[in-house]
Amino acid sequence: MHHFKTCPSNKFLVKGSVDGTSVRLGMDGLVLYEQSGYGRPEKDGLRLAPQEALYLVYRSKITIEGYDLESLISYFCEQELFFRSFIVYRDLRERGYVVQTGPHDFRVFRRGQRPGVGTSQYMVRVLSERDLIDFEVLISEAAASINMRKQHVLAVVDDEGELTYYEIKLQPLQKDQPEPTLEPVDGLLTGRSVLIPGAAGSVFEAAGYGKRFDDQRLMLSLVEAGYLQKREILTVHHRDQILSPGEYTELFKADDAEATEKAAVYDQIRDLGYIPRTGYKFGHHFRVYVCGMSHSDLLIHAIARGTALPMSVISRSVRLAHSVKKKMLFGCVHTTGIQYIEFGRIKL
Amino acid sequence: MHHFKTCPSNKFLVKGSVDGTSVRLGMDGLVLYEQSGYGRPEKDGLRLAPQEALYLVYRSKITIEGYDLESLISYFCEQELFFRSFIVYRDLRERGYVVQTGPHDFRVFRRGQRPGVGTSQYMVRVLSERDLIDFEVLISEAAASINMRKQHVLAVVDDEGELTYYEIKLQPLQKDQPEPTLEPVDGLLTGRSVLIPGAAGSVFEAAGYGKRFDDQRLMLSLVEAGYLQKREILTVHHRDQILSPGEYTELFKADDAEATEKAAVYDQIRDLGYIPRTGYKFGHHFRVYVCGMSHSDLLIHAIARGTALPMSVISRSVRLAHSVKKKMLFGCVHTTGIQYIEFGRIKL
Numbered sequence: 001m002h003h004f005k006t007c008p009s010n011k012f013l014v015k016g017s018v019d020g021t022s023v024r025l026g027m028d029g030l031v032l033y034e035q036s037g038y039g040r041p042e043k044d045g046l047r048l049a050p051q052e053a054l055y056l057v058y059r060s061k062i063t064i065e066g067y068d069l070e071s072l073i074s075y076f077c078e079q080e081l082f083f084r085s086f087i088v089y090r091d092l093r094e095r096g097y098v099v100q101t102g103p104h105d106f107r108v109f110r111r112g113q114r115p116g117v118g119t120s121q122y123m124v125r126v127l128s129e130r131d132l133i134d135f136e137v138l139i140s141e142a143a144a145s146i147n148m149r150k151q152h153v154l155a156v157v158d159d160e161g162e163l164t165y166y167e168i169k170l171q172p173l174q175k176d177q178p179e180p181t182l183e184p185v186d187g188l189l190t191g192r193s194v195l196i197p198g199a200a201g202s203v204f205e206a207a208g209y210g211k212r213f214d215d216q217r218l219m220l221s222l223v224e225a226g227y228l229q230k231r232e233i234l235t236v237h238h239r240d241q242i243l244s245p246g247e248y249t250e251l252f253k254a255d256d257a258e259a260t261e262k263a264a265v266y267d268q269i270r271d272l273g274y275i276p277r278t279g280y281k282f283g284h285h286f287r288v289y290v291c292g293m294s295h296s297d298l299l300i301h302a303i304a305r306g307t308a309l310p311m312s313v314i315s316r317s318v319r320l321a322h323s324v325k326k327k328m329l330f331g332c333v334h335t336t337g338i339q340y341i342e343f344g345r346i347k348l
Numbered sequence: 349m350h351h352f353k354t355c356p357s358n359k360f361l362v363k364g365s366v367d368g369t370s371v372r373l374g375m376d377g378l379v380l381y382e383q384s385g386y387g388r389p390e391k392d393g394l395r396l397a398p399q400e401a402l403y404l405v406y407r408s409k410i411t412i413e414g415y416d417l418e419s420l421i422s423y424f425c426e427q428e429l430f431f432r433s434f435i436v437y438r439d440l441r442e443r444g445y446v447v448q449t450g451p452h453d454f455r456v457f458r459r460g461q462r463p464g465v466g467t468s469q470y471m472v473r474v475l476s477e478r479d480l481i482d483f484e485v486l487i488s489e490a491a492a493s494i495n496m497r498k499q500h501v502l503a504v505v506d507d508e509g510e511l512t513y514y515e516i517k518l519q520p521l522q523k524d525q526p527e528p529t530l531e532p533v534d535g536l537l538t539g540r541s542v543l544i545p546g547a548a549g550s551v552f553e554a555a556g557y558g559k560r561f562d563d564q565r566l567m568l569s570l571v572e573a574g575y576l577q578k579r580e581i582l583t584v585h586h587r588d589q590i591l592s593p594g595e596y597t598e599l600f601k602a603d604d605a606e607a608t609e610k611a612a613v614y615d616q617i618r619d620l621g622y623i624p625r626t627g628y629k630f631g632h633h634f635r636v637y638v639c640g641m642s643h644s645d646l647l648i649h650a651i652a653r654g655t656a657l658p659m660s661v662i663s664r665s666v667r668l669a670h671s672v673k674k675k676m677l678f679g680c681v682h683t684t685g686i687q688y689i690e691f692g693r694i695k696l
Contacts, residue, residue, distance in 0.1 A: 058562070070545070073538055074587075083539025128540070129628045130604055158628035159569040160559045161541060190421055191431025192476070193509060197418070211508045214406070221507040239422075256478055280477045280506035283664020316631020320664060323671040 014062045016053065021079065023053035023064060032061065037098035037114035049101040050076040051089035058090070081126070088126045088155040091163050095348055099124075104141060108153075108348075122153045122348070129158045129315065132308040135332050139339055142168040153346070156311055166318065169342040171329075176273035176291050180207050182233050187225060189238040192255060194225035196234075204228075208275035208289065221278065222252045222259075223266045230267065258285070261302035265331040268338055269300070276300070282320060300329045300340070307332070318343045362410045364401065369427065371401035371412060380409065385446035385462035397449040398424040399437035406438070429474070436474045436503040439511050443696055452489060456501075456696075470501045470696070477506045477663065480656040483680050487687055490516040501694070504659055514666065517690040519677075524621035524639050528555050530581050535573060537586040540603060542573035544582075552576075556623035556637065569626065570600045570607075571614045578615065606633070609650035613679040616686055617648070624648070630668060632676075643673075648688070650679045666691045 014032065016025040025032070025039070029046035032038040038056065039046040048056065054076060056062040057069055064072060076082045085105060092099045092106065098114040100107045108122040109115070123145040127133075145152035152168045182203060187194040193213075196204060201218030204210055209228070210218040220228070228234035229245055236243045243251070253259045262285050269276050275289040279299050287296035299321045303309075321328035322345060332339045362380065364373040373380070373387070377394035380386040386404065387394040396404065402424060404410040405417055412420060424430045433453060440447045440454065446462040448455045456470040457463070471493040475481075493500035500516045530551060535542040541561075544552060549566030552558055557576070558566040568576070576582035577593055584591045591599070601607040610633050617624050623637040627647050635644035647669045651657075669676035670693060680687045 070536075073543075074536070077538050081539070083541060129626075156628075159540075159571065159626045160628075161561070161567050161569075162559065162626070162628070164629060188418075188422070190425050191429070192507075193431060195421075211510065213509070219509050221509075223507065278477075278507045278510070280504075280508075280510070280660060280663060281512060281667065283660055283667055312628060312631055315628060316664060316668060319629065319631055320668040320671065323668065 013060070015065065016048065016062050017065045018067065018075065019047075021050060021076075023048040023050070023062075025062065029062070032056070033115070037100065037109065050079070050082060051086050051101065054086055055090055055093055084128060084157045085126050087157055087161055088124065088163060091155075092124070092348065097348070106155075107150075120150060123148070123150045124153045124155050127154055127156045127311055129156055129310075129312045131311050133311055133314060134308040135303060135330065135341065136306065138168065139170065139332065139341060142170055142341070146170060153348075154311075154343075156315070164315070165346050165348050167344045167346045169344065171340055171342055173269065173272055173274070173340060178273055179270070182207060182228070184233055184235070185228075186235045186237060187220060189225075189236055189243065189251075190219075192222055194220040194222070194234070194236055196220065208277070222255065223262055226252055226263055227267050227270055258302065258304075261304050261331075261333045262286075264333045265300060265302040265338060268331075282324060282326075284317065284321075287326070295325075297326060298329055299326045300331050302331045302333060305332065305334050314343060318345055361408070363413065364396065364410050365413045366415065366423065367395075369398060369424075371396040371398070371410075373410065377410070380404070381463070385448065385457065398427070398430060399434050399449065402434055403438055403441055432476060432505045433474050435505055435509055436472065436511060439503075440472070440696065445696070451492075454503075455498075468498060471496070471498045472501045472503050475502055475504045475659055477504055477658075477660045479659050481659055481662060482656045483651060483678065483689065484654065486516065487518065487680065487689060490518050490689070494518060501696075502659075502691075504663070512663070513694050513696050515692045515694045517692065519688055519690055521617065521620050521622070521688060526621055527618070530555060530576070532581055532583070533576075534583045534585060535568060537573075537584055537591065537599075538567075540570055542568040542570070542582070542584055544568065556625070570603065571610055574600055574611055575615050575618055606650065606652075609652050609679075609681045610634075612681045613648060613650040613686060616679075622646075630672060630674075632665065632669075635674070645674060646677055647674045648677045648679050650681060653680065653682050655680070662691060666693055 014025055014029045016023045025046040027045055030041060033041050033046055038052050039048040054072055057064060057072055089099055092108055096111060098109040100115060105126045106124040107120045108124055109118050110121045142152040154166045156164045185196055185200045187196045195213060196218045197216060205218055209224050210220040213219040225234055225236060226248060229236055229248055236248055266276050269288060276286040279285055279287040282299055284299045284301040286300045288298040288300055290297045318328045328343050330341045332341060362373055362377045364371045373394040375393055378389055381389050381394055386400050387396040402420055405412060405420055437447055440456055444459060446457040448463060453474045454472040455468045456472055457466050458469045490500040502514045502516060504512045533544055533548045535544045543561060544566045545564060553566055557572050558568040561567040573582055573584060574596060577584055577596055584596055614624050617636060624634040627633055627635040630647055632647045632649040634648045636646040636648055638645045666676045676691050678689045680689060
């Protein structure tokens with residue numbers, strides 16, 4: 001076989017034949033695997049996935065009996081999602097990566113490495129901009145990749161065939177600085193705020209709670225007041241009565257369909273020592289300050305278990321977060337805890 | 349009455365009394381209307397809306413029998429949305445504007461002007477970040493304001509009581525440059541694209557259609573191909589058959605739940621001579637190039653009649669559009685036409 005180990009020139013193209021949804025090459029095709037990581041070797045030749053076969057025809061490395069490029073595209077495109085997947089495959093190959101198909105959808109080797117003599121770096125899932133992202137599925141796929149010490153990447157093909165790559169990270173948030181000790185205080189439910197009268201407000205303001213209503217009063221948001229009430233720091237008064245945490249929660253939920261998830265995320269990141277503030281101006285639940293910094297580092301959006309969002313909506317969030325130099329995290333609230341998922345746009 | 353026309357000093361505060369959901373002042377209160385546009389004059393005094401009364405107590409301009417600031421807040425806050433509305437009223441007043449209540453929710457005078465001796469400039473609607481924006485209602489309210497030659501403004505109060513103002517414009521898009529003449533061409537439906545083979549692609553590319561698949565082929569998106577098919581410029585081939593516009597539309601719709609609205613908006617802005625391209629990277633349907641510019645000026649998102657979006661989701665869109673120096677328009681598709689609605693963040 002040694003005499004085949006030169007790159008096939010255009011004059012002596014490797015010949016292949018379509019075999020169902022893949023393409024078979026003879027023994028003279030093995031060089032494509034050995035040098036550039038195409039296909040999977042079999043006992044009497046090489047089997048190419050359709051993306052690989054089409055790419056090799058497109059690059060004039062092989063010919064396929066009875067097909068030109070046009071008719072091969074048509075043949076494979078009978079499979080619903082083939083063309084999209086091919087566009088991603090081609091892009092990765094043109095960037096100089098060796099790409100193998102599977103497990104979901106591509107396995108990409110470190111630059112300069114290939115099967116047998118190297119390790120893969122990325123697990124790539126191909127999506128359209130209109131695909132719905134089911135967060136449970138995403139978390140499970142990303143966890144599988146990360147478990148194999150690979151980076152989990154989404155390759156999103158937009159309506160015009162342009163590509164955007166996102167790396168998915170599943171990060172437990174680390175403990176930040178300890179919360180300062182706060183003395184118990186009374187507050188008055190006022191509209192959708194809780195007002196803390198008197199000098200006590202200043203201490204809470206310094207700890208990253210609330211907004212000044214005036215010199216005499218600090219205004220807490222419902223999620224802030226709920227946290228402080230649960231920690232037995234705040235007593236909430238309403239119409240000459242004291243609201244129990246249960247009553248307060250009911251009232252909060254009546255006003256905000258996302259109250260449960262928002263409170264779960266707020267409470268946890270507060271307990272970790274971060275300072276969450278409303279992220280309204282950025283269209284998400286929280287902007288989060290880390291370790292006393294004046295610039296917020298994270299945008300966090302709380303979502304319920306079972307949420308699915310269109311990729312185009314996630315794209316909007318990520319683009320916005322990056323444009324204001326923040327990381328975009330979704331906090332997926334399960335009964336067992338909160339899984340934080342970061343979407344980071346990357347260039348491969 | 350002339351001796352009352354001096355500003356009331358703190359020592360001789362105007363006294364008022366609560367009267368249901370408003371506050372009544374005697375004849376000595378009229379000066380507040382005449383000098384600063386507070387309240388509505390009645391035959392024997394002045395009637396203040398609760399926002400006005402609370403603000404005047406807060407600024408120590410009046411006192412109200414039986415109430416201090418604290419108890420007056422509690423009293424008025426029995427009305428569900430009062431506190432939010434007060435925060436906006438106070439902000440507008442502190443910015444030096446004369447504000448009258450009604451028709452929805454505030455009428456704001458030009459700086460330095462007031463009722464009787466000036467005209468109002470803004471009609472302001474107060475919203476919470478969690479309010480759902482019903483586009484039909486918004487269009488009808490904005491049209492009413494614009495009809496009165498006023499700017500229509502949304503004042504959005506976030507969970508922490510911070511304010512953001514948006515001006516709503518209802519703009520018919522103007523005719524841009526004429527579309528170049530395009531010769532009929534054949535294309536092949538390939539996955540979710542239509543490929544135009546041969547040299548013909550270059551002409552379409554120059555006119556702002558498609559993306560290069562390779563030297564020999566241009567890739568059109570489904571919405572682009574649909575437009576060209578309807579204009580009888582493109583014949584779409586699929587599996588050795590020619591697709592009729594009806595068949596093509598069914599196929600497009602099967603792939604994309606928003607196909608109808610996207611196509612309606614795309615077709616109209618193309619007909620006007622603009623160049624719409626996918627806005628995926630900005631999380632919206634289209635980025636739109638005006639008059640051959642290399643920078644796209646607009647982001648347009650197509651929505652169906654009857655759509656309602658949370659204000660926080662719209663905020664995300666506007667923030668993103670502004671961060672990339674574009675205007676944010678929603679194209680609301682009615683059977684009678686498309687109403688474009690621009691949300692622009694403004695500082696009052």
